[in-house]
Amino acid sequence: MNFSLSEEQELLQSTVRGFVAKECPPQTARAVFDGKGEAVPALWQGLAEMGIAGLVVPESLGGAGLELLELALVAEELGRGVVPVPFLGHSLAALALARGGSAAQQEAWLPRLASGESRATVALAEDGGRWLPNDWQLELANGRVRGRKLAVPEAEGARLFVVGCAGGALALVEAGPGVTVTPEPVLDRGRPLATLGLDAPAQRLEAADAARLIDAGCVLLAADAFGAAHQLVRATAAYVQTRQQFGQSLAQFQAVKHQLANMALDVDPTRGLWWYAAHAFDHAVAESPRAAALAKSHVTDRAQQAARDAVEAHGGIGFTWESDVHLWFKRVMFDRLWLGAPELHRERYALLAGW
């Protein structure tokens, strides 16, 4: 038994970490929050050149032919650095195509998605918190989709949408006439969301499994939240050692030390939970839905608690727009709520457990 990363996986992760440290310091994410997102396209292009845009695309179509675990390891690093790139939607769309598209669909799109030439994303949610395939109502008939999808990530500039339809079907819709993108006022400005109005031609992804797409999304969100919260705990530990009160650093107060310890305990041990969920997606498929539901609900919930504590430990400054803490806080909020709140996935887990 070996529950650890391979050398290649560690190398992938440290390469992305190095890239983020160099190319995306917190000021970059902060600039996006302040409405200046000029650096984002180059950042995404840089990641695409490293092969990140096509990680799960088959090698024959220009990708790296890797699995969900590798995607999740990248997500961890992007969460750690609050990197404002269109990774989430693009990766899920590429995964849906790579696993469920016809040969023609794959050849038409995957090389372009892998190179970063074109961007894709997924349109899943509908009004009333309908995140899961069984609840989708969007009409797919006669080669057209008609209706509305919500909270579509990074929709502006996307060339291709993987759209969830009634009956749990997935369909490809190209940007163009009949596809309107209306930005939503988002909390995590690093990952913009939009409402998609659809009355457009669509091609069904015949072999796609929408439930598995949701599971993959759950894993990526858990990994992203883990990375963000892990970094936030370390940043808070560093802060309390510099801030002085009563003639000593905050870290000298046991109340503060214990709060930090509880934060680390919330976050650090959950790494194995999403590692396993990512591994199971490709290697223990029967276990995958349960593991994904548990990772999404548990990891993001723990991460959110740690993020709340981080604001508190920073004191007044932690509550300001000027501090970086809220960048991570909002990153984790997104991860916890996109694809549905923990409650939804705990109930899903309960059903899958036969309760």
Add this chain to the structure above:
Amino acid sequence: MNLEFGEEYERLRAEARAFCAETWPPRGGESLVGERERAIAWRKRAIAAGFLHRTVPREYGGAGMAPDVMAETVIRQELDRAGVPHRGSVQGTHMLVPTLLECGTEEQRREYIPRTLTGELVWCQGYSEPGAGSDLASLQSRAELAADEWVLTGQKIWTSQADEADMMFGLFRTEPEAQKHAGISYLLVPMKTPGIEARPLTMMQGGTDFCEVFFDGARIPARNIVGKRGEGWKVSRSTLKHERMLIGDSAIVSITFDSLVALARRVRRGGRPALEDPGVRQRLAEIAGHLATQEWSVARMLTAIHQNREMQVMSDMIMAKLLSTNVQQMIAKLALDLIPDSGLHEPTASEAVMGVGEFTPGRWVSTYMYSLAFAIAGGASNVQRNLIGELVLGLPRDRRPPS
């Protein structure tokens, strides 16, 4: 990443399973002797077959094999499943034996280790005192050398199984003039020595796992010291790195959780099984998240031990105890919420004994109270939080008043 143990270990697993099936429960003449004797006889066979105390050298009664955490894990899983009496005197096998291997004399190793491994010699740990809990090094029990004997005076407390133990390994102040940590020695004390009295303490749920132990001029041989005079603190710390052998016991928590789910299936809320109540399902799934976190942490730790990643092992291990404490408390709390009226009644004497028997309502009430003990025993949770802060996050040590 590969979660299969692989052919070699699966073969070992099959061998362990076959060994258990063949040897337990014992047949023929062996089955006639008492429970303790049967357990000792079984452990002797298991050691000889290489399924127990694998890494202890042969000359000290072990199986003399190279450390292999994966082999130990698959074997332990099988022994747990088979319900064999592989856990003997845990204080002896997990704390004293590693200490003697590291710091004991040849004579001490030969005298004590073999019989401890089989369970013929039962040990208790004499560390805590009424005035020395988390601040253990402030202990005051004395040992004075008179001719060729140590004369013991003072009191130990929270001493598990002191009333059943043959021997105690304990910390005593032998150099009263020396600085706090430097004045302590690690002694081996036969419990039958005149001048020693162990009085069981009744716990809040009614059982009696631990005792207070009084020393009133008890005399033990001068050679019963491990390490040098005044080095007892260091000797006692040498055991800590062996505590990794205790990891992987999350299996016990899983069994308790399964019993909780069974309870939720059985009891009713609003005319339906509690398991159908949305709030109960949420709480169960939340606990499942904590439990899976613990299980996968253990898997990561096993791999890290196997790969000699010492730093990762250390930080994972420090967190493991608190994690486990928290989960056990959540399980017990939900169980009591499912059967609230039972919490008004005192458990029976047999329900107050932990670790055996079915989960009756009274046993859940006991478990609800006993789960608090995990936050205290073996390092209080607040002390664990200090360790996480200092060793995992690199925060400064507490300022301590000079001693």
